[in-house]
């Protein structure tokens with residue numbers, strides 16, 4: 001990290017604010033959930049399965065190695081045995097987040113300490129799930145504002161797992177680069193919608209309670225204090241049929257305008273922050289936000305208050321045999337209990353107009369422990385407690 005040397009002049013030039021920004025690794029919560037607050041430009045998700053014969057001791061050693069490497073790289077230092085791939089770059093808001101899948105607990109003799117909330121996500125009627133790209137014993141989410149920094153982190157962590165855990169599946173995605181817009185804005189997804197507006201407000205009184213587990217549970221699950229549950233869904237967008245809709249039809253599928261992100265219940269000139277009014281009617285007498293509009297069906301008001309933080313990455317993995325793009329959303333939600341996602345998705349699968357334009361192709365849920373204190377590694381309270 002630090003100063004870079006200009007290729008032609010040889011003069012050292014300081015890294016820009018994008019490069020120099022470091023997100024703390026240590027804290028009550030792991031980084032990559034609510035820090036940094038804005039979306040990172042790139043993301044890698046990788047699930048690992050433990051190698052046969054690997055138990056709790058080897059898993060603990062791996063989490064120790066992973067945490068040490070993640071702490072160094074996120075703070076702009078070279079990890080042990082570095083390969084110099086990101087040598088010129090600063091930390092670029094790198095975050096590394098670690099999670100445990102259900103199968104981790106039985107494979108390490110820790111089944112009795114698996115959180116009760118870590119239930120498998122059920123199959124929904126519209127699902128087209130590929131089991132090989134789903135689930136996994138361990139999970140890593142890498143986020144960064146620079147592609148090379150992101151690859152470097154993933155590569156270092158994958159190498160550090162050698163002999164202990166093997167990659168089960170890996171997916172990469174992106175958001176807009178910082179500085180691409182004149183001022184910071186909510187990201188757009190590959191359907192062209194402003195995506196993220198209705199997320200819980202960081203200043204709201206229920207923000208932390210929605211996302212993070214609370215103290216006071218059973219003692220053998222105290223290792224999850226300050227933790228969260230990540231639900232990961234690879235959702236392909238059917239961009240051909242989507243493009244066949246008029247813009248007005250597309251707006252009715254979601255319930256918000258494409259340009260401003262304002263809800264269809266709001267008057268002209270409203271912005272994405274204008275509150276939606278589910279009971280407003282048009283002059284013609286129909287619901288301004290249609291009955292099957294995505295935001296109506298997904299809203300906490302329609303789901304007994306069930307809420308989650310959505311923080312995903314778009315993906316594009318080339319073209320399928322039929323010529324359509326293999327593109328969509330690496331949809332990641334963070335919640336204090338995966339039941340929030342299950343409740344909302346159960347409703348969406350039957351009633352949401354958007355269902356006709358997307359396919360859920362992989363699914364996983366991970367218990368993501370609280371952050372490590374200095375000198376500690378992520379998951380230590382589970383593995384050594």
Ligand SMILES: C=CC1=C(C)c2cc3[nH]c(cc4nc(cc5[nH]c(cc1n2)c(C)c5CCC(=O)O)C(CCC(=O)O)=C4C)c(C)c3C=C
Nearest residue numbers: 193194195196197198199235295298299300329344345358
């Ligand atoms: C189970 C939960 C959800 C899935 C799956 C999901 C998929 C999905 N969503 C979009 C695009 C948008 N979603 C928007 C809002 C929104 N979506 C969910 C939940 C799921 N979405 C919630 C809880 C909300 C917020 C509702 C509210 O209270 O306002 C929006 C509107 C802008 C926003 O609030 O972010 C868009 C656009 C896609 C493309 C997609 C699958 C590919």
Ligand SMILES: [Fe+2]
Nearest residue numbers: 294295298310
């Ligand atoms: Fe949504």
